[in-house]
Amino acid sequence: MIQLDGIAKTYHSQSGPVPALRGVTLSVKEGEIFGIIGKSGAGKSTLIRCINMLERPSGGTVMVDGQNITELNETDLRKARKKIGMIFQHFNLLSSRTVFQNVAFPLELAGYDKAHIRPIVTRLLALVGLAEKHDQYPSQLSGGQKQRVGIARALANQPKVLLCDEATSALDPQTTKSILELLKTINKELKLTIVLITHEMHVIKEICDQVAVMENGIIIEQGAILDIFTKPQAPTTREFIATIMNHDLPERFRHAVYSAHASDNSNVIIRLSFIGVTAEEPVIAGLIRRFDIDASILYGNIDHIKDTSFGTLILELSGRQAAMNNALNYLKSQDLGIEVIGYVPGHTGTTV
Ligand SMILES: Nc1ncnc2c1ncn2[C@@H]1O[C@H](COP(=O)(O)OP(=O)(O)OP(=O)(O)O)[C@@H](O)[C@H]1O
Ligand SMILES: [Mg+2]
Secondary structure (H helix, E strand, O other): OEEEEEEEEEEEEOOEEEEEEEEEEEEEOOOOEEEEEEOOOOOHHHHHHHHOOOOOOOEEEEEEOOEEHHHOOHHHHHHHHOOEEEEEOOOOOOOOOOHHHHHHHHHHHOOOOHHHHHHHHHHHHHHOOOHHHOOOOHHHOOHHHHHHHHHHHHHOOOOOEEEEEOOOOOOOHHHHHHHHHHHHHHHHHOOOEEEEEEOOHHHHHHHOOEEEEEEOOEEEEEEEHHHHHHOOOOHHHHHHHHOOOOOOOOHHHHOOOEOOOOOOOOEEEEEEEEEHHHHHOOHHHHHHHHOOEEEEEEEEEEEEEOOEEEEEEEEEEEEOHHHHHHHHHHHHHOOOEEEEEEEEOOOOOOOO
């Protein structure tokens, strides 16, 4: 549905050129919710604004629904933009217009008459749960309600794509959840493709199918969200994931771990990652039954993305060298991720 190829954007400020995007290539499939996460200044807003040409890229091409919109003239671009709705962090509502009139605005611009506009707006306000508010002004609404108006307005022209620039960043956690639920609903019911940018990993986890991580104007990592959450590669990705789930060895164990064998009776610290059914299988019980070793759980968590459970366990294994090697080989043969974090001297009492 959306294909970006080698998108570059350099701003020219008084202090010189600012390269905000340095070659971004990505593709978003029809019906997908695609998240782009990055720290402040990474280039997220610039990138999402390039998708509807609010910002003209300095290089590269943008295809939306099979059309190369980088080469359109103003008239054709205005037409193409109807396929692309957008919502903003600060809602950007017109304060002198009522809720109804805000949602009607893009339809008025498109030249439709009142009789055509009224049922469309009424239906959209019902869809976003604001049927009762149509005569109120933005100043009379809560943040969540304002964003619902923003969403209804973005849907007025029946777009195929919805772009969301930090759409929940100004909202409290509860309201954020309800707006994300609404986005999920319209994604399903209207088969709308959604691209959202955020600096919050929980937003990505809540609703995205795919995620791309941006840093310094490029994408440093991207993939299906279960893959990114369970096997993050780049340090920045790991940092983002750590904000919602601990992937690292808890602080109190860190100082005690060596990267190489300290001695033959070292205990080994491993991290197991589970996805899907293995998360519920008794891996540790099996391990201890099969091999003459002990396993202590130092840290564990299980989480869910969509309907898939996944988790991390950090274990300290102790026992004779040969038995531990066999145990590690057994774990490696199982359908789970295993990583040796390091070693601690045996009998140190670090286990819990
Ligand atoms: N109009 C502009 N003129 C000059 N530089 C700009 C302009 N807009 C953005 N930049 C610069 O481009 C870079 C990327 O900015 P952008 O707004 O895309 O980042 P962002 O990832 O959306 O950040 P945030 O999370 O803070 O919204 C930054 O270094 C920013 O200062
Ligand atoms: Mg931004």
